[in-house]
Amino acid sequence: MTGLRLNLPQADGSTRPYELAAPRQWVRRSEGFTSRVAFAAAHVVADPFADNTPGAPARLDWDATLAFRRHLWAHGLGVADAMDTAQRGMGLTWDTTSELIRRSAAEAVACGGRVACGAGTDQLPALGASGPSGSPSLDEVVAAYEEQLAVVEDAGAQPILMASRHLAAVARDADDYRKVYDRLLGQVRGPAILHWLGPMFDPALTGYWGSADVSAATETFLSLVRDHADVVDGVKVSLLDADHEIAVRSGLPTGVRLYTGDDFNYPGLIASGSDALLGIFAAIAPAAATALAALDAGDTAAYDEAFEPTVPLSRHLFGTPTYYYKTGICFLAWLSGHQDAFAMVGGLQSARSVPHLAEAFRLADQAGLLPDPDLAVARMRTFLALHGVAT
Secondary structure (H helix, E strand, O other), X not given: OOOOEEEEEOOOOOEEEEEOOXXXXXXXXXXXXOOXXXXXXXXXXXXXXXXXXXXXXXXXXXXXXXXXXXXXXXXXXXXXXXOHHHOEOOOEOHHHHHHHHHHHHXXXXXXXXXXXXXXXXXXXXXXXOOOOOOOOOHHHHHHHHHHHHHHHHHXXXXXXXXXXXXHHHHOXXXXXXXXXXXXXXXXXXXXXXXXXXXXXXXXXXXXXXXXXXXXHHHHHHHHXXXXXXXXXXXXXXXXXXXXXXXXXXXXXXXXXXXXXXXXXXXHHHHHOOOEEEEOHHHOOHHHHHHHHHHHHHOOHHHHHXXXXXXXXXXXXXXXOOHXXXXXXXXXXXXXXXXXXXXXXXXXXXXXXXXXXXXXXXXXXXXXXXXXXXXXXXXXXXXXXXXXXXXO
């Protein structure tokens, strides 16, 4: 035991004594993995001295943001950047996003790391603010995607075609989705990743692929992939439904990967054949690297030992409302010493309650993911004192 103790607040207004477990020593695996491709979707670090309040232009601490990506590469993980974990659609503007893509791609070259970056349509006016109908045309959606694809590909990153709120708003049916994606996949320079992000992550994406019926949407999605299998590296499915993911995986053409985006069920899905592109990997990088190395070695016991304690943490961080999971990811990065301040673009550090973040602290400790317990406890005490909790 570490002997470090503090009182953690509970949801009922009480506090409960907690003693930290002994820290775990993880082995880094910087060379990557052979049995699976694994990306961690990285968050961005806000400049704590900037006006990163709701609605203000995003300003980042670039040194800390890039250092966090180096941390992920040092564990053998690829970096998925400019994704929803990086607060796309939740405070990160396209101007800042495009700079993030260029900087992250250049850093990947310098470090020998793998990077894939999201291309979407968020430079378009906010929904309800463009055109007589309040929504862009399909041609305008395609043009926005093309602009962002050019930035990603010119930077040397692998493109991830993100789900578009604008397309969800303007598409009348599955054929409209096909018109847009057929045009985009007909011009990508190299293998792309398609991202199906569910409404639990972004309610504006309800009914994506032209139907609120998941079976019908899945058939549209799979038919698109089959028709463009030569330029689709893989698909990322983020619906938090393990059975659905397995069904999608079985329907993919040979050579197209299923990158799990299921932050609830990832150990079983990866073990059974999915690759990974996960927001939780940013918070559990050492454990994820250890588990994937064990999978390479065929060591099931070590795989389970590394991953199993991380599942309660992930399910907690990604609990309803799921789209605020980013707050917990940032909080753990601060506790772990990857950034100097618990500050987020758009003021989202306030999006989770004190008891929620206290439980994240406890679960991260139980999973062996606080590399410096003294620092973590000192920062946790500061955070709790700021919120009137005696520790």
